[in-house]
Amino acid sequence: MITNTELEYKGDLYPTKIVAFEYEVDSVCFHTDNDVILKVTVLRDSLIRFRFTTKGYFSNDFSYAIDKSHSHEYNFLEVSEVEDYYQIKTNKVLCRIQKIDMRLSIFDLKDTLILEDELGFHWEESYEFGGNIVKMSKSSKDGECFYGLGDKATQLNLKGKRLENFATDQYAFQKDQEPLYKVVPFYIGLHNKKAYGIFFDNTFRTYFDFCNERRNVASYWAEGGEMNYYFIYGPQMQDVVTTFTDLTGKPELPPLWALGYHQCKWSYYPESNLKEVAAKFRELKIPCDALYLDIDYMDGFRCFTWNKEYFPDPKRMVAELAEDGFKTVVIIDPGIKIDKEYSIYKEALKNDYFCKRADGPYMKGKVWPGECNFPDYTNPVVREWWAGLFKELISVIGVKGVWNDMNEPAVMEVPNKTFPMDVRHDYDGNPCSHRKAHNIYGTQMARATYHGVKRFAYPKRPFVITRSAYAGAQRYTSSWTGDNVATWEHLWIANIQVQRMSISGMGFTGSDIGGFAEQPSGELYARWIQLGVFHPFCRTHSSGNHGDQEPWAFDEEVIEITRKFVSLRYQLLPYLYTMFWQYIEEGIPMLKPLVYYDQEDTQTHYRNDEFIFGNQILVCPILEPNSLGRRMYVPRGQWYNYWINEKVKGGKEIWVDTKFDEIPLFVKAGAVIPKYPIQQYVGELEFDELTLDIYYKKGKEKSVVYEDAQDGYDYKKGKYSFLSFQTIGKEKELIVQLHKEGKYDTNYSKYKINLIGLPFNVKEIEIDNKKVIFDKNIFENESYLIVDKEFTELCIIGL
Numbered sequence: 201m202i203t204n205t206e207l208e209y210k211g212d213l214y215p216t217k218i219v220a221f222e223y224e225v226d227s228v229c230f231h232t233d234n235d236v237i238l239k240v241t242v243l244r245d246s247l248i249r250f251r252f253t254t255k256g257y258f259s260n261d262f263s264y265a266i267d268k269s270h271s272h273e274y275n276f277l278e279v280s281e282v283e284d285y286y287q288i289k290t291n292k293v294l295c296r297i298q299k300i301d302m303r304l305s306i307f308d309l310k311d312t313l314i315l316e317d318e319l320g321f322h323w324e325e326s327y328e329f330g331g332n333i334v335k336m337s338k339s340s341k342d343g344e345c346f347y348g349l350g351d352k353a354t355q356l357n358l359k360g361k362r363l364e365n366f367a368t369d370q371y372a373f374q375k376d377q378e379p380l381y382k383v384v385p386f387y388i389g390l391h392n393k394k395a396y397g398i399f400f401d402n403t404f405r406t407y408f409d410f411c412n413e414r415r416n417v418a419s420y421w422a423e424g425g426e427m428n429y430y431f432i433y434g435p436q437m438q439d440v441v442t443t444f445t446d447l448t449g450k451p452e453l454p455p456l457w458a459l460g461y462h463q464c465k466w467s468y469y470p471e472s473n474l475k476e477v478a479a480k481f482r483e484l485k486i487p488c489d490a491l492y493l494d495i496d497y498m499d500g501f502r503c504f505t506w507n508k509e510y511f512p513d514p515k516r517m518v519a520e521l522a523e524d525g526f527k528t529v530v531i532i533d534p535g536i537k538i539d540k541e542y543s544i545y546k547e548a549l550k551n552d553y554f555c556k557r558a559d560g561p562y563m564k565g566k567v568w569p570g571e572c573n574f575p576d577y578t579n580p581v582v583r584e585w586w587a588g589l590f591k592e593l594i595s596v597i598g599v600k601g602v603w604n605d606m607n608e609p610a611v612m613e614v615p616n617k618t619f620p621m622d623v624r625h626d627y628d629g630n631p632c633s634h635r636k637a638h639n640i641y642g643t644q645m646a647r648a649t650y651h652g653v654k655r656f657a658y659p660k661r662p663f664v665i666t667r668s669a670y671a672g673a674q675r676y677t678s679s680w681t682g683d684n685v686a687t688w689e690h691l692w693i694a695n696i697q698v699q700r701m702s703i704s705g706m707g708f709t710g711s712d713i714g715g716f717a718e719q720p721s722g723e724l725y726a727r728w729i730q731l732g733v734f735h736p737f738c739r740t741h742s743s744g745n746h747g748d749q750e751p752w753a754f755d756e757e758v759i760e761i762t763r764k765f766v767s768l769r770y771q772l773l774p775y776l777y778t779m780f781w782q783y784i785e786e787g788i789p790m791l792k793p794l795v796y797y798d799q800e801d802t803q804t805h806y807r808n809d810e811f812i813f814g815n816q817i818l819v820c821p822i823l824e825p826n827s828l829g830r831r832m833y834v835p836r837g838q839w840y841n842y843w844i845n846e847k848v849k850g851g852k853e854i855w856v857d858t859k860f861d862e863i864p865l866f867v868k869a870g871a872v873i874p875k876y877p878i879q880q881y882v883g884e885l886e887f888d889e890l891t892l893d894i895y896y897k898k899g900k901e902k903s904v905v906y907e908d909a910q911d912g913y914d915y916k917k918g919k920y921s922f923l924s925f926q927t928i929g930k931e932k933e934l935i936v937q938l939h940k941e942g943k944y945d946t947n948y949s950k951y952k953i954n955l956i957g958l959p960f961n962v963k964e965i966e967i968d969n970k971k972v973i974f975d976k977n978i979f980e981n982e983s984y985l986i987v988d989k990e991f992t993e994l995c996i997i998g999l
C-alpha cells in the first residue's frame with residue numbers, strides 16, 4: 201500500500217481481542233491483548249475522536265490543528281456492553297466496537313449504517329524510522345461520493361482517486377498532479393443522502409484512497425505518528441463542514457479592504473514602476489485596494505531589508521500609495537541568508553533559532569538569497585522572535601499585509617525540493633524530525649507572521665497570506681493556490697480548488713488570476729477575472745518574465761470587462777463581507793459547491809463548475825474559448841438570471857446564453873442583495889444609501905447583511921450592524937420585514953430599493969403601516985424606492 205520507496209514493506213499487524221475497557225467522563229479506553237489501546241472521546245453528540253496506540257500507552261497529546269476554543273459539549277452519552285461489542289451512544293450516533301478485533305461501525309439513530317471498518321485499524325512497524333506506518337480502511341458503498349482535502353487539482357468528487365498529502369512547491373502543477381502546497385487531511389463522505397466527515401489529524405505524509413485500489417474500500421494512512429481521527433456526523437454536509445471548521449478554528453474578520461481587488465507581479469520595482477501601476481488603476485477606473493512587492497524589494501533577498509536603490513524611502517512611498525487608497529503588501533520567505541553582516545541572521549544564530557540536522561549542524565539549503573538557514577517556527581520562542589521582527593515594516597513603514605511564500609518549505613536544486621527528513625524540530629516541546637514537522641512548517645510560519653502583523657497593526661486588523669498550510673491555518677491566514685499556469689485547464693482547476701478549500705475550512709482563498717506561469721490571451725484573462733471576483737481572495741499575479749498581466753496589457757474590451765467585474769465585486773462588498781461574517785461566526789463556507797447546497801439532489805454530486813457565492817448567488821464560469829454560452833445545472837428552486845432578470849426554475853440542466861462580457865449568474869428568488877456604490881478602493885466614498893436589490897418570490901426567504909467599521913476590533917464589543925430581511929411574496933403583495941441588531945450605526949441613512957420580478961402592478965406602498973407617495977414607474981428600469989433605514993415593514997401592494 202505504501203508508495204514511498206524509502207519504506208520497505210514488513211507486513212501488517214492488527215489489534216487482537218479487546219480484554220479490558222475503562223470509562224472516564226467523556227472517554228472510553230479499550231485495551232487488547234497485544235498492547236493496542238483505542239481511546240474514544242465524545243466531543244459533541246456528532247463529533248467523536250478515535251485515537252489508537254500500539255505501545256500500551258499514549259504519547260503526549262498535542263495538535264497544531266485543533267482550535268483550543270472549539271465547542272466541546274454533548275447532550276447524551278451512554279456506554280454499554282452488548283454480547284459481541286461495546287456500544288457508545290450519543291444524541292446523534294451510535295458507535296459499536298467489536299470485541300473480537302476492535303473493528304467499529306457507526307450508525308445514526310435511525311439505524312442507517314454511516315461508516316464501517318473494513319480491515320479497520322492496522323499498522324506496520326517502521327524499523328528505519330521507529331514507530332508505525334498507521335493505516336485505516338473503511339468499507340464504502342456503491343454510490344458513495346467523497347469531497348474535501350484542500351487544494352487538490354482534480355474533480356470535486358474524489359471518488360476513484362488516490363491522493364497524497366505532502367506540502368510541495370509544485371511550480372506549474374498539472375491537473376491531477378500530486379502532492380500540492382497544502383495539507384488538509386479532512387474528507388466528507390456522502391451516501392444514502394447522508395454526509396459524514398473524517399479528519400485524520402496526522403502531520404506526517406498521509407495518503408487517502410477513495411475506492412481507487414479496491415472498489416468498495418476507502419482508506420487512509422500515514423508514514424508515522426498515531427492513527428488519530430475525528431468522525432463528524434452530518435447528516436447535512438453543512439453540519440459536517442461547520443463542525444470541522446469549528447474544530448480547527450475560524451479566523452477573525454479581515455479588514456474590508458482585503459476583500460477588494462489586489463494586484464501583484466513578480467516583481468514591481470523600482471518605486472516609479474509601482475507608482476505607474478497605481479496611477480493606471482485610478483486612471484482606468486478599475487478599483488484596486490492592494491499592491492504587492494515580491495522578492496526584489498529586498499536587499500539581496502534578505503528578509504526585512506529594502507533594496508534602497510529601487511526603494512530609497514519605503515516609508516514615504518507606502519504613505520503616498522496609502523493616500524490614494526492603496527495598501528502595500530510585502531513578501532517574506534522563510535530562508536534567512538547566511539551572511540555574517542546581516543543582523544537577523546546574526547540574531548538567530550546567537551539564539552540558536554535555526555533548524556538543525558540530526559547530527560548537529562544547522563540545516564543549510566539554497567533559496568533566493570543563496571545558502572540559507574531556516575528558523576524553526578515550530579518553536580514558540582522562535583515564533584515570538586519572528587513576530588517581533590515585523591515592528592519596523594508594519595508600525596514604522598506602514599506596510600498593511602504580509603505574504604508568506606516558499607514555506608512548504610521549498611529548497612532549490614535538491615531532489616526532494618525540501619528539507620532532508622532528519623532535520624530536527626521543537627514541535628512545541630515534542631521534539632521530532634522533519635518527517636513529522638514538514639506539513640506543519642508553513643502554518644507555523646504564517647502563525648508567527650500573523651501574530652507579528654497583528655501586534656503592530658493594532659488597532660487595525662492584520663492581513664496575512666500563505667502558500668503552504670495545514671488544517672487549521674485559517675485561524676491565522678488567507679491563502680492562494682500557488683504557481684498555476686495561464687491555460688484554460690487551469691481556470692477549470694482554480695474554480696474547483698477554491699470551492700474545495702472552502703469546504704475544507706480554509707475559505708479565504710483565491711488563485712493567481714490569469715495564471716502565474718506563461719501568458720494568458722485577453723480572452724482567458726477576462727474569463728478568469730469573471731470567476732476571480734467571486735473568489736473570497738481576488739488577486740491578479742504573474743511571473744513577470746512571461747510578460748505583463750495588468751488589465752491594460754490586454755485590449756480595450758478586456759479592460760472594460762475587468763472594470764465591469766471588479767466594479768461588481770466592489771458593489772457586492774457588503775454581501776461578501778456578510779458571507780465572511782457567517783464564516784467566522786458559524787464556520788459556514790463562503791463558496792458552496794452544488795453538492796453542499798443540495799445534497800438530496802443526486803444531480804449535484806458530480807458537478808464541478810457551478811457554485812453558490814454566499815447564500816444566494818449562483819455562479820458558473822465560462823471555461824472554454826469562443827463561448828457564447830454554456831450548459832449548466834441550475835439547482836432546485838427559483839432563480840433570476842442576473843443580467844436580464846428573467847426567472848428560471850431550477851432542478852435541471854439548461855443552456856445559458858452569455859456575451860463575452862457576462863458569465864452565467866443567477867440570484868435566488870426572494871433574496872435581498874445589498875450593494876455599495878462602485879468605489880475605487882474601500883472607504884473612498886461616503887454615501888447615504890445602501891442599495892437593496894429585492895427579488896420577488898412567492899413564499900418566504902431570509903437574507904442578512906452584516907456591517908461594521910470595516911477594520912479594527914470594535915465589532916467584538918457589539919459594534920456591528922446586523923440586518924435580517926424576511927421577504928414574503930403573495931399573489932398581489934410583497935412584504936419586506938426588517939429586524940436589526942447591533943450597536944453600530946451605519947453612515948448611510950436610507951435604502952435605495954430595486955424591486956425585481958414583481959408579478960403585479962403596484963397600487964400602494966406602505967411603510968410601517970403608513971401609505972407613501974411613489975413614482976409609478978417603480979419597476980421600470982433604473983427606478984427605485986428610497987426608504988428610511990429605520991423601517992421595520994415595507995408592503996408593496998398590487999393592483
Ligand code: MIG
Nearest residue numbers: 465466494495605667682683
Ligand atoms: O521560486 O517570489 O508562488 O507567487 O511570485 C519562486 C517569487 C518564488 C513563488 C510564488 C510566487 C512568487 C515567486 N515565488
